[in-house]
Amino acid sequence: MQSDNVIIIGAGQAGGQAAISLRSSGFEGRIILIGDEPYVPYERPPLSKAMLAGELPIERSYLRKPEFYPEKNIELWLKQHVKAIDRAAKTITLADGETLPYAKLIIATGSRVRKLSLPGADKKGIYYVRTIADTLAIQNHLKEGARLVLIGAGYIGLEVAAVGIKKGCKVTVLEALDRVMARVVAPEVSVFYEDVHKAAGVDIRKGVRIAEITGNDHVKAVKLEDGSEVPADLVVAGVGVVPEIALAEAAGLKIDNGIVVDEFCQTSDPDIYAVGDVTNHPNAILGQRLRLESVQNAMSQGLAAAQAICGKPQAYAEVPWFWSDQYDLKLQIAGLWEPTDNVVIRGNMAEGKFSVFYLRNGAVVAVNAINNMKDFLPAKKLIAAHVVVDPLRLADGEVSVKELVP
């Protein structure tokens, strides 16, 4: 049983995937994919990696070539902002006042960057990385000798730092916590990455508090609470994102750190689905609700919502995974890191090819694999299996991780 038409709000990774999956799952009705950026749906990971370095043309980040959408009869309405959802009338309203009816609605509005709230945070020369426009603007300033200051040592800040070094910038990273990537990796991996960045010439300052950003019209320096100043030609802040829930909240959908959905991405309104960064969803494998900011989640939820709308529901439950590229290191993360009772290191840290397994009650709950793809895929299966593993065998390079998966 199919609905007449589906409107998707947000033409990013999850919205684009939902449109693609609706057609590939057999949906024959009208699909309108509305996004407020000027580009066809694209992948954001290259924004702080290869695209920022000028090594990946914009078109290579597109989920599908522009001609795909008319070929599949998907109406792509770009540079259009949706300003309201009327659930009673089952319509959405665009910023220009146009109203469109929907049979089913998919909200894929993603996240927006958390802005700095500091004196001087409105000066020119302060950037965030969320869109192609942001990346192009930053790229212009990554010149030999430019003084680049990153606020936040999360994966985005560190990826931009690595590109800055490659471009010959003088790079400083300012982090409030006592280690880098503290939200996503364990202390062992933070130390490894700190050493790599320091060796590349990055000045990493941890445990610092920023007092203000100084300069007249344009940023000149970042002033710390201890009175010291870090001169800056350019500041890039990576201090997290917030889910873009405004439309859903105003429409009265259930919200709790994101739009609350079930395992089929259905919201508290049966005709409205939500996918991607904006959702708070259940994960049966981990036995908890999550709000994730990852390509894997955006793609899988886009597919799950499309299947449910096509009357072929498949519950979404996967081990969360993520990656980060810094210098020649590929970090792959599966599971969610939090302090555990045992840590097993496999491989050789000094050679930059190793995996760190985190065990709780004897079972693997998360892995960080560095240039170690071979361990990563079976490690995801180990996490899903919830089995107790022998830490000595896990650490033994002669035993493949695959052998430990039941």
Ligand SMILES: Cc1cc2nc3c(=O)[nH]c(=O)nc-3n(C[C@H](O)[C@H](O)[C@H](O)COP(=O)(O)OP(=O)(O)OC[C@H]3O[C@@H](n4cnc5c(N)ncnc54)[C@H](O)[C@@H]3O)c2cc1C
């Ligand atoms: C710099 C960067 C690097 C990243 N690196 C990685 C990585 O290495 N690996 C990984 O797994 N993930 C990475 N991510 C995260 C990943 O890109 C996101 O999780 C993913 O893009 C989420 O997809 P989404 O569709 O939910 O949101 P988005 O891709 O943000 O798309 C939402 C879209 O909706 C639009 N929109 C919002 N409100 C409206 C409205 N009212 N009307 C019309 N349009 C609207 C927005 O403008 C946006 O275009 C990275 C993200 C960034 C920013």
